[in-house]
Amino acid sequence: MVHPTSAARRWTPPLHLDGTPLPWRKSVRYLGLTIDARLTRGPAVKELRSQSALIASLARRFLAKGSGCSPAFCLRIYEAAATAKALYALPLVGLSRAQWNAVDKVHRGAIGQFYGLPRNSPTAATYAVTRLWPVSLRAMLTALNHIERMQRSGTCGDLLAHFKAQTRSHMGAAVNQLYKLLGPPPRFPPPHQYRPPRIDAVLPGVRSKRSTPHCALRQEVASKVHQEFAGHTIVYTDGSVREEAAGAACIAPSLPAVRQLRLNTPASSLTAELAAISLAADVLAANPAVTRAAILTDSRASLQALHSPERGSRLLRIAALKLHLLGVRGCNISMQWIPSHIGVDGNEAADELARAALHPTVPLSRIVTPYDSARLALRRFVTRLHPDPRVASATAMTTIDTTRFARADYVLLLRLRTGSGWTHDRLRRHRDPPAALCAQCGSADTLEHILCVCPASSRERLALQQGPGPALQCAERGTLPGSASHQPDCRAPPPTAIHQ
Numbered sequence: 001m002v003h004p005t006s007a008a009r010r011w012t013p014p015l016h017l018d019g020t021p022l023p024w025r026k027s028v029r030y031l032g033l034t035i036d037a038r039l040t041r042g043p044a045v046k047e048l049r050s051q052s053a054l055i056a057s058l059a060r061r062f063l064a065k066g067s068g069c070s071p072a073f074c075l076r077i078y079e080a081a082a083t084a085k086a087l088y089a090l091p092l093v094g095l096s097r098a099q100w101n102a103v104d105k106v107h108r109g110a111i112g113q114f115y116g117l118p119r120n121s122p123t124a125a126t127y128a129v130t131r132l133w134p135v136s137l138r139a140m141l142t143a144l145n146h147i148e149r150m151q152r153s154g155t156c157g158d159l160l161a162h163f164k165a166q167t168r169s170h171m172g173a174a175v176n177q178l179y180k181l182l183g184p185p186p187r188f189p190p191p192h193q194y195r196p197p198r199i200d201a202v203l204p205g206v207r208s209k210r211s212t213p214h215c216a217l218r219q220e221v222a223s224k225v226h227q228e229f230a231g232h233t234i235v236y237t238d239g240s241v242r243e244e245a246a247g248a249a250c251i252a253p254s255l256p257a258v259r260q261l262r263l264n265t266p267a268s269s270l271t272a273e274l275a276a277i278s279l280a281a282d283v284l285a286a287n288p289a290v291t292r293a294a295i296l297t298d299s300r301a302s303l304q305a306l307h308s309p310e311r312g313s314r315l316l317r318i319a320a321l322k323l324h325l326l327g328v329r330g331c332n333i334s335m336q337w338i339p340s341h342i343g344v345d346g347n348e349a350a351d352e353l354a355r356a357a358l359h360p361t362v363p364l365s366r367i368v369t370p371y372d373s374a375r376l377a378l379r380r381f382v383t384r385l386h387p388d389p390r391v392a393s394a395t396a397m398t399t400i401d402t403t404r405f406a407r408a409d410y411v412l413l414l415r416l417r418t419g420s421g422w423t424h425d426r427l428r429r430h431r432d433p434p435a436a437l438c439a440q441c442g443s444a445d446t447l448e449h450i451l452c453v454c455p456a457s458s459r460e461r462l463a464l465q466q467g468p469g470p471a472l473q474c475a476e477r478g479t480l481p482g483s484a485s486h487q488p489d490c491r492a493p494p495p496t497a498i499h500q
Helices: 006-011 042-066 071-089 097-115 123-130 135-153 157-165 170-182 214-228 269-285 300-307 314-329 345-356 370-383 407-418 424-431 447-453 455-466 470-476 495-499
Strands: 015-017 020-022 027-030 033-036 198-200 233-241 246-252 257-263 292-297 332-337
Touching: 033 042, 042 071, 042 097, 042 407, 071 097, 071 135, 097 123, 097 135, 097 407, 123 407, 135 157, 135 170, 135 370, 157 170, 170 370, 198 300, 233 269, 233 345, 246 269, 246 345, 257 269, 257 345, 269 292, 269 300, 269 314, 269 345, 269 370, 300 314, 300 332, 314 332, 314 370, 447 455
Parallel strands: 198 332, 233 292, 292 332
Antiparallel strands: 015 020, 027 033, 233 246, 246 257
């Protein structure tokens, strides 16, 4: 038992449970989380930081001073042993901003140890070049996803309403943030005795689409349709997704019938494919004479989701309910996966219709709500909070394949990209020497200025644009001139050859 005041712990008698006294403690451990008497979570954060620092020092030994494992491998070990514990224990706990900063500092220090970045490396650039997120942002995303999953279950409505009323609590703030982003929660269809249709997510004789010729794939699709779906009404479905738009379409050549719609909210590819399957169910429901039908889709994920829609999104449950009602009416439904973009006429026609549905002239459909693609919307929201503006604006930096370079080389590259290398411009900013300006044009003598702007480097820039120079050729071999892994036999021409 814990109490926030020391006087109460001294004079208040302890509680008894079955004759056993429960003494007052300054801190207790509950479900793996250390709770102090003031309910500040300080001991838990302190313990997590010390354990994470120990794990980082142990994982760093796999580098073996550049001759061992890659930094990515060490980072995977650290993420599995240290970051996973933080993301399990802390997302739903109300930590202060200072405590989150302390957790992020340990995580950022581990990244610097693995990739050879100094302690004064800028925070935003460090996360940008390594394509990582601060632990605090990842914990925020985990908490929002957890609340969205509770809302999707359909049995936690009263609990979420109680959390929403507690505006000063961490859970209450997270629930209100979710409703602010996605709007009020939608109504789900009532529970029903769901009888899934016949679903086949594989093609016989096809182990991998990538390793099978398109002509063989088309033959397998034609054989499947001829042998098992003879006499069936074939309906092809497809979805199309762009940055801020999504469309869905279906086509039944034998009816004939064509349906397409434009979604009213940014959606994932799974949401667009489920909307297309819902359209196919509408087409079959509008033709009562159809007693046997086969829906052919190129989305394995949608077929797998239809196996168990009880915990899925509202759109998934609506599509499953429509297919169930078709079966109750007497229509035998079969669903089959087919490979995309292999030349199947119906699939290509559905793909063109789905892309055409992205045009603004196509009317919007209200069948999809923001909650159907909640994971996508929440991830975009958290991405906009990234400390690096390039990542926040969805223009992430290009990654470098560290396996192509010696450790000294890619450490130098990462330091230059993060702005933590001791370049001429940085020396000028720290020591302010008078000779830190470009002698040609008088601008700041930065790397960007030398490579992209300075008139004195125009001929070198032109040579690099026309073809890879010796420096780029050495970089492709995994070496950089003047670095530890550079060999004299790089066959680099003299400097005058570049100007020639």
